[in-house]
Amino acid sequence: MKPAKALSLVIAVLIAQFSYAQEAVSMSLAQAQQYALEHGFAVTNARLDAAKAEREVKETLSIGLPQVTGSIDYNNYIDIPVQVAPADAFGFPDYLNQFLFDVSNETGVALNAPEPDPDAISEFQFGTPQTITAGIQATQIVFDGSYFVGIQASRAYADAMRNGIEKSEVETKEAVASAYHTVLVAQENSRILSESLGLLKDTFEETQALYENGFAEEMDVDQLRLNLADLESRIKYADQQAEVALDMLKFQIGMDLAADLTLTDNVESLTGDTGASMLSTPFNIENNPDFKMQRSYVNLAELGVKNEKARALPSIGAFYSYQRNAQRDEFNFLDFDQKWYPIQLWGVQMTVPIFGSTQGYQRIEKAKVDLARAEEALFQVEQGAKLEFTSARIDFDNSLEQREIQKQNLELAEKIFNKTQIKYNEGVASSFELSQSQSQLLTTQGNYINATLQLLNARARLNKALNNF
Numbered sequence: 001m002k003p004a005k006a007l008s009l010v011i012a013v014l015i016a017q018f019s020y021a022q023e024a025v026s027m028s029l030a031q032a033q034q035y036a037l038e039h040g041f042a043v044t045n046a047r048l049d050a051a052k053a054e055r056e057v058k059e060t061l062s063i064g065l066p067q068v069t070g071s072i073d074y075n076n077y078i079d080i081p082v083q084v085a086p087a088d089a090f091g092f093p094d095y096l097n098q099f100l101f102d103v104s105n106e107t108g109v110a111l112n113a114p115e116p117d118p119d120a121i122s123e124f125q126f127g128t129p130q131t132i133t134a135g136i137q138a139t140q141i142v143f144d145g146s147y148f149v150g151i152q153a154s155r156a157y158a159d160a161m162r163n164g165i166e167k168s169e170v171e172t173k174e175a176v177a178s179a180y181h182t183v184l185v186a187q188e189n190s191r192i193l194s195e196s197l198g199l200l201k202d203t204f205e206e207t208q209a210l211y212e213n214g215f216a217e218e219m220d221v222d223q224l225r226l227n228l229a230d231l232e233s234r235i236k237y238a239d240q241q242a243e244v245a246l247d248m249l250k251f252q253i254g255m256d257l258a259a260d261l262t263l264t265d266n267v268e269s270l271t272g273d274t275g276a277s278m279l280s281t282p283f284n285i286e287n288n289p290d291f292k293m294q295r296s297y298v299n300l301a302e303l304g305v306k307n308e309k310a311r312a313l314p315s316i317g318a319f320y321s322y323q324r325n326a327q328r329d330e331f332n333f334l335d336f337d338q339k340w341y342p343i344q345l346w347g348v349q350m351t352v353p354i355f356g357s358t359q360g361y362q363r364i365e366k367a368k369v370d371l372a373r374a375e376e377a378l379f380q381v382e383q384g385a386k387l388e389f390t391s392a393r394i395d396f397d398n399s400l401e402q403r404e405i406q407k408q409n410l411e412l413a414e415k416i417f418n419k420t421q422i423k424y425n426e427g428v429a430s431s432f433e434l435s436q437s438q439s440q441l442l443t444t445q446g447n448y449i450n451a452t453l454q455l456l457n458a459r460a461r462l463n464k465a466l467n468n469f
Helices: 003-022 029-039 041-063 094-107 145-212 218-253 267-271 289-310 359-425 431-466
Strands: 024-027 067-076 082-086 121-125 130-143 260-263 315-328 341-351
Touching: 024 029, 029 041, 029 145, 029 218, 041 145, 145 218, 145 260, 145 267, 145 289, 145 359, 145 431, 218 260, 218 431, 267 431, 289 359, 359 431
Parallel strands: 024 260
Antiparallel strands: 067 130, 082 121, 130 315, 315 341
């Protein structure tokens, strides 16, 4: 590729990436939650765990299918092993000894065989310097109790991992909702403060004009300037909080932090529901993902006991082996005109546990303890889920009430501030009274913002307890 074309390609890629990073994306809360289910880190890892568990099921099943292995062994003896034996270990056979004895009797010629030397030995070398053996062997499980229990256990584990996906999805939806709410509330706080800033600026400019014309004191101008600087600092901090909260939301849903994300829902749209329907929704433990997951662990513990009991059953396996062996004085194994000697056999093997002291019994009892702990944990999860639902419902009900109270307080604080501002403009109220009413208004606004965030998060918490996202 020419340098000019390569440079053009690099520039085009960078422009494309920059354009993608700057592309605006708008999302409602439901869309953000759905995006997180597709791109979020926790859900992705849960899906990978479930996929791995599915593979483990198939891996366990494959153990019971025929297993075929091949082998090839080559040996080159630098020195062929030597076997030794007494010199007369391989004497004449009995029939030959009897024949020679008979001939000696008939001919009268004595057999003048020397006396054997007890210290004499003979050396023998068997085989050839080079050997090679090639073969294939197949095995098959006929019966094994642990294998069949293992299949059930792997499937139960896969079910637990699938329940883990559901649990991760519910937790992700709650986390995304909390992050989404934080962004909205931070933006709402910045908006309210900005409105207050506009009113305060108008008052400050009017007071400064009155001071310049001799109708107001310098202290009034300084007091308003101090309030103005404090409010501007608050707005700057609120804007920074909103930016950080938005980045946290992007991270939570698995989005590039450089992306331009806009939220389409607002505080009013999310708090418009009175919550009466949620408060009347009955609790169903079967919808709780933690309960489902722990019940899967109970099933695994039950299979653990079953597996330990299956160890006492006999196991039966079958095998078939076929080999060919070649023996040469030199390496000419590729010459297939030479002989290869076959070895072929098949068989069945049965293993029966007879006595293992008390190990088997102790393993069963230990598995029963694990089962008891899993059942106790299931009961604990069930009771904890019921307690969490009751607490979440009370929290949501109280948050509804508190937000309504703070909303009324905010309206009252705004009313007080507006009247004080009018009195100040008419010269009836002092700058201290105006500053005090403004501080009260800002405090009430903060309380209203916090109550709104608590309400939104309480609703998300109750949705999680009901698995109602």
